Amino acid sequence: MNCFGLSTIRKATTATGLAMAASLLVATAEPAAAEYPEEDIQMIIPFGVGGGSDTLARTIANVIAELELLPVSIQPENRPGGSGAIGYTSVAEERGNPNVIATVSVSFFTTPLRGASPVSYKDFTPLAAISISPYIMAVASDSPLKSLDDVKSAGRLTTATVGAVSDPSLLAALTTKALDVKIDPVPFDGEGEALAAALGGHVDFVFMNPSEVLQQIEAGAMRPLAVSTANRISVLPETPTFKELGYDIEHAQLRGLVMPADVPAEAVAYWEGILKQVADSDAWREQYIERYLDEPAFLPSADYQKKIEEMNSGYKSLMEELGLL
Numbered sequence: 001m002n003c004f005g006l007s008t009i010r011k012a013t014t015a016t017g018l019a020m021a022a023s024l025l026v027a028t029a030e031p032a033a034a035e036y037p038e039e040d041i042q043m044i045i046p047f048g049v050g051g052g053s054d055t056l057a058r059t060i061a062n063v064i065a066e067l068e069l070l071p072v073s074i075q076p077e078n079r080p081g082g083s084g085a086i087g088y089t090s091v092a093e094e095r096g097n098p099n100v101i102a103t104v105s106v107s108f109f110t111t112p113l114r115g116a117s118p119v120s121y122k123d124f125t126p127l128a129a130i131s132i133s134p135y136i137m138a139v140a141s142d143s144p145l146k147s148l149d150d151v152k153s154a155g156r157l158t159t160a161t162v163g164a165v166s167d168p169s170l171l172a173a174l175t176t177k178a179l180d181v182k183i184d185p186v187p188f189d190g191e192g193e194a195l196a197a198a199l200g201g202h203v204d205f206v207f208m209n210p211s212e213v214l215q216q217i218e219a220g221a222m223r224p225l226a227v228s229t230a231n232r233i234s235v236l237p238e239t240p241t242f243k244e245l246g247y248d249i250e251h252a253q254l255r256g257l258v259m260p261a262d263v264p265a266e267a268v269a270y271w272e273g274i275l276k277q278v279a280d281s282d283a284w285r286e287q288y289i290e291r292y293l294d295e296p297a298f299l300p301s302a303d304y305q306k307k308i309e310e311m312n313s314g315y316k317s318l319m320e321e322l323g324l325l
Contacts, residue, residue, distance in 0.1 A: 046080065
């Protein structure tokens with residue numbers, strides 16, 4: 001970024017030229033040093049504490065701080081409610097402000113598609129995608145549901161979701177269709193509340209990312225029935241995929257970060273570099289990828305933009321097919 005005017009500086013061979021070169025260096029170096037970022041970065045998490053979005057955001061912030069990648073601090077802030085609408089709207093209202101970032105979840109797509117948010121993906125600038133999360137279908141350890149056969153024969157069940165329409169609610173709709181069983185999604189404001197509902201027997205099962213439910217599974221409080229990826233996940237080698245069990249269900253979550261619309265291109269490029277360093281670091285691998293069983297999936301801004309457009313179209317088609325619009 002500081003190479004602007006370098007060819008002019010190299011041509012300066014006289015005392016006057018050197019003076020001009022020095023003035024150019026001052027004129028270009030000083031703004032670059034103070035350009036970006038000057039202020040602490042506000043990281044908005046549109047959901048409650050303890051869920052997948054919260055874990056992702058705070059781990060990214062921790063790794064950036066640990067590696068000293070920013071000259072300022074990142075300030076995570078949870079703004080739950082409205083199936084993500086409250087948090088995402090507050091970010092979109094900061095149009096042009098490169099000091100605000102947010103995590104992306106399924107509600108980034110589904111809440112606007114339902115007409116329940118005044119903003120959509122078009123009101124944001126994608127920075128980068130950084131990982132992919134699978135889903136685990138899990139029940140409380142004392143649940144009578146031991147397998148998908150038990151789910152299929154249950155007749156009618158309930159599942160906890162974050163918001164009225166989310167990846168878990170879409171998976172519930174796919175399971176309803178594939179297993180020919182009635183499943184009623186019960187919306188909560190955060191994954192922590194949804195998990196508590198399952199543990200307390202208030203709902204029959206949950207679909208959750210490993211980061212949200214693995215600790216309860218390892219502690220023996222929850223039991224996994226199936227995973228939503230094409231292949232089994234290493235930490236649950238005994239848990240089959242839906243496809244293994246004969247059901248055409250495959251769905252995972254692409255995780256990434258966005259800024260408000262109309263931020264400077266330099267800020268986007270800056271964050272691409274920061275997030276690439278995060279994605280390539282041992283700290284990220286140890287603290288997130290290996291710990292929460294995500295798959296590495298770095299996509300720079302332009303590629304992430306295309307993927308977001310594809311995902312929005314895919315969610316719309318799926319929701320129309322399942323009668324959710």
